[in-house]
Amino acid sequence: MSRAQREIVISDGKALRMYCCGPTVYRDAHVGNLRTFLLGDLISRLVQVSGFSMHNVQNITDVGHMVDDLHEPREAPSEEDKVLTQAAMEHKDPFTLARSYEAKFHKDIARLGIRSFDIYPRASESIELMFALIQKLIDSGHAYVGEDESVYFSANSFESYGALSGNKLEELVPGHRYEYVGDGAKRFHADWALWKAAGERTEMVWESPWGRGFPGWHIECSAMSLHYLQSHVDLHLGGIDLRFPHHENERAQSNAATLSEVTDHWVHGEHLLFEGRKMSKSAGNVLLLEDLVQAGYDPLALRLVFMENRYRSQMDLNWEQISAAHGTLQRWRSKYQEWSKAELHNDQAIVAELIESIFEPLRADLDTPKALLKLRAIERDANISDRTKAQVFESVDKFFGLDINRVEVAKELPAAAEELLTTREQARKERDFARSDQLRDQLLELKIKVIDGPSGQSWEVIP
């Protein structure tokens, strides 16, 4: 364990094993969640473009994740399950609700150009795996059954607890942010539940060797990652907020069960702010990918904005950046089409060199801003032939995933606009420029931008 940047190694020499903490499917994933999910895609693409195999897993948390910000003002941690709470609010069966948000999650990541992982195991379908893991931890003395029939992990039993997050057990006592409500069945304040007794709860509960109940959040990821990645994780990904307690606890569980350091690398994506503030329901600034699409932007513009910022820096998103990225994307696609028509030069060595100059900062530290900077420099460089530019852009897009070779298809034109365009074309022929300018303004109100070129007018729908 160290906090330094280290070279990533494929431990079995075959495929890089990566585990990403996935969504809790009780609501739509906002763009901040998506930024972290994108990080998994960028790593996967980089590994694959570099010629290595990838084995990646992302879990779906559909049970056991406790409520956080559904209540205002913030109170002590609630003993309610996020999925159950939301299901009650929407008057739906919890599993139906979870599956519908899971489907939305898949739709969103697809629109962001995130390629599917190998497997998306669901927590609710991994209960047996958790039983086995919990039993193992009880047998080895790392976990105990409390008086309330819940099973707890004993934080003190794991020697290096805190190594990941930098927390020390004795300093965790204060619970500075809220009055810690003592949980009678725990033997130590920092212990956490692996299995929770059902109590009054009737939905999403399972019969276990310790009684009826449901799994704790942290054990889910340990169970699924150990099972699907054969007890070793080369790279474990998640949002920075998961570093503690989620990943700290996960590490303790997994390591204690396997007597090994299960995860080689922990990579944490930094948080995204929107218009200067953390996205939250109470602040009313939660941005969904759907909002962006509704506003007329290409979802891949968001992908570009994210890549223009470092994954481990906090970033502040705003509409201006989205709009700028949307414009850049359009320009690149249009230039790519032009460049592709240019004469072919035999300069494969230059192409390879330019491509390498882009991948170099990516391999060093997934430095997407620097890589994009080089790409922009190539775009502008008059000494590089157009066809070479096309080849470079096409090649590096396997990593960037911006659909550079997409031919923009004209959007549906409102009927009213069609007529205005015809009239305007006529007015221009007659050199009635006052009339044509007036029509251009009218079209702009309909979100149609008219462009006059050497071969006549053309138009596009603007966001």
Place this chain on the structure above:
RNA sequence: GGUCGGAUGGCCGAGAGGCGAGGCUCAGGACUGCAAAUCCUGCUACACGGGUUCAAAUCCCGUUCCGACCUCCA
């Protein structure tokens, strides 16, 4: 209170002892009937106070301010 990050031009943001990142906005120019797009040019900054050095945005000491995490979260 503990731990960890920051502070750079109108705005966003890299960089990490000498060689002016880049983007956005804005202004000027080319092109255009005019716009738009595109291209060219311009705006030249490193929180504050000390210190080290031939040379500091960068290193050291101190100060101020901001943010994150501290058993909710991507």
